[in-house]
Each structure stands twice: as structure tokens, then as C-alpha cells.
Amino acid sequence: MNMIARLTAAASLTVSALGLSAASATEITFYYPVAVGGPITKIVDGYAAEFTKAHPDITIKPVYTGSYQDSLVKAMTAAKAGNAPDVAILLSTDMFTLIDNDMIEPIETLAKSEADQDWLKSFYPAFMENSQSGGHTWGIPFQRSTIVQYWNKDAFKAAGLDPDKAPQSWDEMVDFGKKLTKRDASGAVTQWGLEIPSSGFPYWLFQALTTQNGAILANAEGTKVAYDDPKVVEALQFFADLSQKHDVMPKGIIEWGTTPKDFFEGKTAMIWTTTGNLTNVRTNAKFAFGVAALPKHVRGGSPTGGGNIYIFKTGDKAKAAAALEFARFLTTPERAADWGIATGYVATRPDAWQTEAMKKYVEGFPAAAVARDQLKEAVAELSTHDNQRVTKALNDALQAVLTGTKTAKPALDQAQAEATRILSAYKN
């Protein structure tokens, strides 16, 4: 090889290297949590790789950031240090916190085209309730859920109940629960009728009970709560009665994380948990199980839950545009369907349910559509300004009542006073 050839080769190498680096000029950081069982990180990394293949000029750097709580801490700490992620999946209820700290972009300031407007309208309205405030859209529904009930059909059969029928009302739930609670000779319980978890974020499961009793916990502006509403007190009394009066549920605090395991182990015949656990239950339950909408009382219903996609303020237009493109990519009907099938989260838009993959999945596994059908009666998850503090006031009251240290009315009155005090700063 002579000198000239060598030089040319070197030059072309340099050019191609430069060309490559120019093509992948925009690198965006993507924070995401894992809140349910399954190989979530592998799926997310796969989406990021697929996206870069379709958009060679954008590189996604997915960063697994732990639980929802950890993810919010990491995203906010990074943002306060001037190093915000470009895009992150955080709880839909973190919206007010992120707005108050001036950390996120309203989506419609980035997504202005007509196609974009249609895109924002393509999601289930129930999911948008926790995504919009003050006339702006702040989050894009991604891994959203509702609470559903799972029941062990074998246990139902053994108790002489119809294995294909879940309890439809509170009374029926208590009645079934009594038949399903089994004790050994010494009187110790070997199988409970029901478990509604109460650790960590009991307010979410409790909100299903308040909804069914016809109460709404917070206003849409996130400036007022109704913890001391008599209907809320009634719902809490019922929650406590399940273990303290009817004896169909274990006493004390029921751990969120071990509830599915208790179900697999046959320690409880019915559980309430997120639809996000559907694939987990399907993989691990060694018995026939059913999934149904939650029982009704005055009405049916469940709060929505789960995470939205947020675009952070970084001051970099190219990155914000890339982040928007990625958000759009993650929420196409096909990918919403794929993500729903892989995890059990509710595919966030009606047209996702019309895709071939989803139709086939629902046909073979009708339980997958339960959470979607429940959306008709779903309400926004409790979310206010200074959200963590306001919900903690309720969480403390719930745990105090469930552990028998306080009674429902005074506990909720105190929580209401505390929440009102905190929220007084946000009234205009």
C-alpha cells in the first residue's frame, strides 16, 4: 500500500467516524422505574435499541432508577443539580410536585402539529385525568393500571362457591370471605378469605373503597381533599371491619410486596392488587385463577394508577424534540399493545386493543381486558400539591385504624386538618 492510498483510507475512516458521530449527535437520557415483576429492564432496553434503529440520529440512554419513589428522588435531585433526565417515567400523581418545582415541559408546547393534537386525544380519558392540569397536558400515559381482584378458583370450589363468579358487592365479598377462611384444629387460620394490602401506599387501595362508596378524595386542581367526608369514614370502617369484625382478612398491615406471593402459596383466596401484576400472577399461580373488576357498593370503580412519561425542562430544543419523538414511539398502538401484553398494564389507548397481537392475546386470555373494561368507572388517583405529604397524612390515618390504634372518625378528622394545613399554601 503506498502513501497516498494509506492517507485516503485514513481520511475516509475519519470522515465516516465524523459522519457517525454527527448522526448520533442527540443523546437523551431516559429514567424508568420497575414496579412489577418480570424482565422489565430487558424489554425497555429493547425498545430503546429499536428506537435508535429507526432514528439513527438519536441515541437513547435508558437508566433504571429503582422504585417509583427512588426514581422521583433521582430525577428531582438530578434536575436540581442542573442535570435533569430528558425524559422519565414517574408516577402520574407526581405531576403537581413536578409542576410546582418547574421541572417539566407542558407537552402541547412541544407537540403543536395537528397529528400531535390527535395523538394527545388518542388515550383513554380516565388516564388523562391524572395527566392534565390548568389547561395543560403534562404527562403521557404509559404504564397505567387499575386495581382488580384476583381469585383462586380451586379454593372457591373447595368452599362450595361458584368458581367462575367473583364477589360483585361488598356484602358478597364478606360472605365469600367467611366461607373461604379456613382454620386448623387449634383455631389458627390456614387460609384467609381476602387480602387488601396496606403497606407503603395504602391510600391507593383505600381509594377503591371510597370510590365504591361514592366519595371523591380530592378536587381536580389538587388544592382540596375530602378525607373527613362521612362516606370516606364509612369506607375506612369497612376496611378495618374486614379484619377486625368479619375476620376474613389478616390483622395489622398487609405487605404490598408479599400479597401476590401469599396468593400463590394459597394463604389467601382473594387479593386486590394492580393489573400490572397480571403477567406475574399468570406465570406463578399453580392453580386456576380468575380476574374481575372490583366489587361494587354504591357504585363500582377503582382509581387509576401507574406511571406517565414526562419531558423535563433542559433548555435544549433538540433534546426536547428527541424526547417527544421517543414518547410518541413508546405510545404507538402496537407498542402500547406489546407493553400491555408483556406486563399486564392496561394498553393506554383504544386503538391498541384493535391490533392483531392484542386481539389474539385477549382471545386466549380474556382476563387481560378486565382492567380496560373497568376504566369506564375509574377515577383519578389521589393527587394534590405537596402530594407526598398530603397522602402521608391519609396513609398514617389508615394504618392507625387498621392496626386498631385509632377509630375511623377521629383519625380521618386529624388527617383532614393536617392536609388542609399543608394545602393552605396553594389556595389562590
Added chain:
Amino acid sequence: MSTITRRHPLNIHIQGWLLALPAIVLLLAFTHLPGIATIIDSFYATPVGKRPAAFVGLAQYQTLLADPIAWLALRNNLLMALITVPLSIGLALAMALWVAGKIRGRAALRLAFFTPTILPMVAAANIWIFFYTPDYGLLNQIIRVLGFSSHNWLGDPATALPALMAVTVWKEAGFFMVFYLAALQQVPPVLYEAARMENAGRWKVFRRITWPLVMPTTLFVAVNALINAFRVVDQVIAMTGGGPNNATTLLLFYIYQVGFSFWDTGYAAALSAVLLALLGLISLLQFRLMGRNVHYR
């Protein structure tokens, strides 16, 4: 060496400062400056969004005095200290006395006692979560065999804090045992020989010889255990999240919650300042007592 110092009399000072410099820089950057910044921050309101922090004087401390959860956290922390410190010291000394003697499998036994110390706290906490799980957890399986009914250890406010204390004692005793092992080797064997000639009983030997002679170690360990008791946070995050109804909320966990869940950094700074003052007080006590040369009479 001496010729060098004579030729450059100033040099020795510079050398000394240079040698201390890395430690000084690290301590300043990661301990003293953040400490001072925290105290300054505690006199300001929490900045929200673009609104800068306003000077509020002692308002954060007034909030603290009126905050029932802060008081509960302090109470829980004092209980944690008063119960775990003597327990882990007693257990550590007992284990040290046992494995100091010439017994079979001594090395294996020492290792077994020391294992909890080398496990990361979060891993240990997860093992204990399994022990405490209602119905099929290890502890409940054992008490059910013994004829008692299953108990929800972490889900009952009466037992949640003691359950965390057990983990703390289990984790710390092995570490303190190592100090006692070293201390026991320092006790002159002639004293034991003399005691044997006098026909002293085992308890008397312990009370009159061993206990007074390991006193400096006991004091050192006690102060460290006390400080550790106020720094407990891992097992709370991993096992209970402060619940049920704040029954296991300790000071450091509460600071984390106020600072990083509520983002009320001004109030978190005030809480930190109080914790700092508390720990400073304990350290002061340590130096006072150490200086007075605690030894046998």
C-alpha cells in the same frame, strides 16, 4: 533527618500540613462544609421552583417543636438506643468470652458470629423480612410448631420497632465482639492464675478481673453503639418504610422522608441540625469520659 530540619526550620511545618492536607480537604469538603451549610439552610424557607429561599429565622425549629412525628421519631430513636446498646454489648461480651477460650471449632464459631457484620444491611434486612413474614415466615413457622398463633411482626405497631431492634442487635453484636476479643487478650494471664489460686468462682473472676479490665473497650463500644443507634436508616427503608403509622420512624429516616419525599429541604435541614447537635453531645461525652481514664480502681 535532623540535619534537614536544622537547615530548613520552616520546612517541618509545611511538611506536616502537607501530610495532613488530604484528610483536611476531605473532612472539610464532605463533613464540615455540608454541616455548616445545613445549619445555615435551617434558617431559611424551602425554595420552591424559581422562588428563592427566604430567611425565616427560627421558624423551622418552631415547626419542629410542634411536629408530633418529629417527637415520635426522637422517642423511637431513644428507645432504639436504650434497648439495643446494652443488648448488643452484653451479647458481644458473652460471645467474645465464649470464643476466646480454647474450644473446638473456635475459628468457625468466630466467623459465624462475625458474618452478620460483613453482610450489607439491605441484604440482611431482606433476609429478616422473610423471617418476619406472617404465616409462612421462619419465625412464625417456629412459633406455630410451639403452639402459638402466627403474628404479623412488622405489621403491628407494638412489635414493629422491637423487630427492627432485633435486626440491629444481630448485626452489631458480632462487630463489637471483635473489640472485646482484642481486649480480652490484653488482660494479663497472671491475674487469672492468681484468682485460681485463691479459688475464686467464675462470676467473681468476671466481676473483679475481666469486667473492670475491659471497661475502656466497653466505653468505646457503648459510645459507638449509641452513635450508630441514631444513624439507623437502612433497615427502616428496607423493612417498614417507617410504618405502621410511624411506629418505626427514626430521626434519620424522617429527615430522609422530609428531604427527599416531601422536598421540604429547609425543615429537613433543621431536623439534621438537631440530630447533629445530639451526636455532637454524645461525642463530647465520649471524650470527657475517655479523658478521665476509666479503669479499674
